[in-house]
Amino acid sequence: MQAPKILVFAGSIRSGSYNARLAGHMAKQLALADAEVTQISLADYPMPIYDGDLEKEEGVPENAKRLKKLMTKQHGVFIASPEYNSSITPLLKNTIDWISRLSDEGEPPSAAFRNRVFAVGGASPGRFGGMRSLITLRTILEIGVGALVIPDMVSVSDAKNAFDERGDLNEGPAKRAAAAVAARLIEEARLRAT
Numbered sequence: 001m002q003a004p005k006i007l008v009f010a011g012s013i014r015s016g017s018y019n020a021r022l023a024g025h026m027a028k029q030l031a032l033a034d035a036e037v038t039q040i041s042l043a044d045y046p047m048p049i050y051d052g053d054l055e056k057e058e059g060v061p062e063n064a065k066r067l068k069k070l071m072t073k074q075h076g077v078f079i080a081s082p083e084y085n086s087s088i089t090p091l092l093k094n095t096i097d098w099i100s101r102l103s104d105e106g107e108p109p110s111a112a113f114r115n116r117v118f119a120v121g122g123a124s125p126g127r128f129g130g131m132r133s134l135i136t137l138r139t140i141l142e143i144g145v146g147a148l149v150i151p152d153m154v155s156v157s158d159a160k161n162a163f164d165e166r167g168d169l170n171e172g173p174a175k176r177a178a179a180a181v182a183a184r185l186i187e188e189a190r191l192r193a194t
């Protein structure tokens with residue numbers, strides 16, 4: 001049986017990002033459960049802010065095309081989403097917006113988001129663990145671009161104290177939620193890998 005391929009990334013490129021740490025933790029959990037994990041940083045896929053005129057003049061940026069191609073090879077995707085003013089980061093929204101513009105011939109709109117399963121999580125130094133960004137991200141993915149998102153989520157509050165020196169989540173509810181998300185994501189991704 002083919003190992004499910006899962007892409008993992010965070011909606012922050014800040015050095016020391018808590019969400020990059022959460023992405024790292026999830027990548028490890030998924031790899032331990034025998035997924036073929038690819039972890040990327042959006043720093044390696046810089047894109048200008050979406051602008052319809054730019055798209056008309058220059059087309060969709062190469063980095064959006066590269067990322068769409070990578071996403072299309074996956075059976076599952078995990079996104080760690082920071083919360084900015086109750087929503088997702090402009091970086092993450094911009095990335096989704098550009099990629100949603102790409103469909104090859106015969107593909108449905110927002111092709112990169114279809115035919116694979118998504119899971120979301122978030123980390124914040126605050127009390128609510130970025131939960132509002134997760135609700136917004138879920139809406140964008142499900143209603144905006146037609147993705148299937150598993151119901152389980154992981155939300156890491158007090159993120160400053162939530163990780164050990166290796167970058168793993170400390171024992172507690174967030175670690176248990178992360179394990180549940182990883183298990184469900186793999187299960188759903190595996191259905192798409194066979």
Ligand SMILES: Cc1cc2nc3c(=O)[nH]c(=O)nc-3n(C[C@H](O)[C@H](O)[C@H](O)COP(=O)(O)O)c2cc1C
Pocket residue numbers: 012013014016017018019020082083084085086087123124125126127128129130
């Ligand atoms: C513009 C801005 C708005 C923010 N708004 C929120 C917020 O609404 N809720 C929250 O929990 N944290 C908020 N924060 C704090 C972020 O959660 C914190 O900066 C976090 O470290 C960002 O994620 P990262 O560590 O992955 O970069 C905000 C930060 C910035 C820069």
